[in-house]
Amino acid sequence: xxxxxxxxxxxxxxVAESDEYTMDEDLDGVVRVLxxxxxxxxxxxxxxxxxxxxxxxxxxxxxxxxLMERTSSxxxxxxxxxxxxxxxxxxxRQYESDLGQVEVFPPEQVAxxxxxxxxxxxxxxxVIGDPGDILTIGPALETxxxxxxxxxxQVVRIDAPGEVTARVWERGVGETSAxxxxxxxxxxxxxxxxxxxxxxxxxxxxxxxxxxxxxxxxPAERLD
Numbered sequence: 001x002x003x004x005x006x007x008x009x010x011x012x013x014x015v016a017e018s019d020e021y022t023m024d025e026d027l028d029g030v031v032r033v034l035x036x037x038x039x040x041x042x043x044x045x046x047x048x049x050x051x052x053x054x055x056x057x058x059x060x061x062x063x064x065x066x067l068m069e070r071t072s073s074x075x076x077x078x079x080x081x082x083x084x085x086x087x088x089x090x091x092x093r094q095y096e097s098d099l100g101q102v103e104v105f106p107p108e109q110v111a112x113x114x115x116x117x118x119x120x121x122x123x124x125x126x127v128i129g130d131p132g133d134i135l136t137i138g139p140a141l142e143t144x145x146x147x148x149x150x151x152x153x154q155v156v157r158i159d160a161p162g163e164v165t166a167r168v169w170e171r172g173v174g175e176t177s178a179x180x181x182x183x184x185x186x187x188x189x190x191x192x193x194x195x196x197x198x199x200x201x202x203x204x205x206x207x208x209x210x211x212x213x214x215x216x217x218x219p220a221e222r223l224d
Contacts, residue, residue, distance in 0.1 A: 005223040006031075006066065007200030008058040009178035012223070015066045023048055027055035031057065032088050033061045041067045042079040047172030055121035056178015057205075057216055060085045061095050065220035093221050098216045099181070102188050110146045113137065116189040120167040120214065123151040123171075129165040131155045138169020150193050152179070164190055165199040177202030184214040 003016040006026075014021055015031045023030065023046075030046040043054040043063045053059070063128045064076035064087035078085040083100055088115045090096040105117040110125070118124040125141050138153040156166040171174050178200035187196035187207035207220040 001206075004066070004222060006062040007223055008062055008218060008220050009200060009205070011058045011176055011178050011202060013059055015062065023050075028170070028173055029053065029059055031066070033063070033066075036067065036070075038065070039071060039073050039075060040077045040079065045080060046049055047170075049172040051172045053122060053172070054081055055083060055099075055181055057097060057099060057120070057182075057184065058081070058178065058218070058220075059180075060099075061087055061097050061180060061216075061218060062220045065093075065095060066201075067120050068135055069222070071191050081121070090217050093215060093219050095220055096215055096217045097180070099184060099216055101183060101207065102214045103212075104188050104192070111140055111144055113141075115141065118185040118188050120181040120184045120188075121148065122181055124148065124154060124182060125151045126154045126156060126160065126186055126189035127200070127218070129155050129191065131157055131165055134167035134169050134175060138175060142169060152182060152185070154182050154186050155177075157192060159199075160192055162191065162195055163197045163199070167201060178205065178218075180205060180216050181217060183207050183218075184209075184216060188214070 032044040035042040044223045045056045045059045051215040067076045073224040086098045103119040118128045141153045150171045153169040168179045183198040
């Protein structure tokens, strides 16, 4: 079995080239490599509870960085489910991902909270409030009956135009230090079009939304 550990702002994934791997307790998920063809890589994103994630901004970026390390190319196309994420080098251990179309739904009341649902290929529930409340709000919304397939949850504070602070509760994972699709979700829910800098406990991610499409700039680095 060949595998390596990578991280993006402390979000740790195992890149596994076979289905024989161990889901250690310090992992936020596994990027399972299904196929490689030139600059194209097909992956499955596996959560710690064994469920499959439809999308992962950090996971796809890590998969692309893994492939670029092998090919010495400056770009990769990551196929995950029906989506294709194009990733390009954007500096030292920095990568820009085109995550495709984002859908923002009208705010609604769920469990007594104002929630904005956002789809980035996977489901998100964004609450504007104190990010410190994520350990209460996150599990309450993840498994709420309003979300029959469960949801990722973000609690976000708007710091200034184009700048927010957020914490994340990932579906099937729990709280994580950072999340790529969560960054897109909070940017879309709070600012819409334009650039937004998203501060997570693990570090910053930069989101740009143009005509409903999201691009994301952030790091990926091999741990071993």
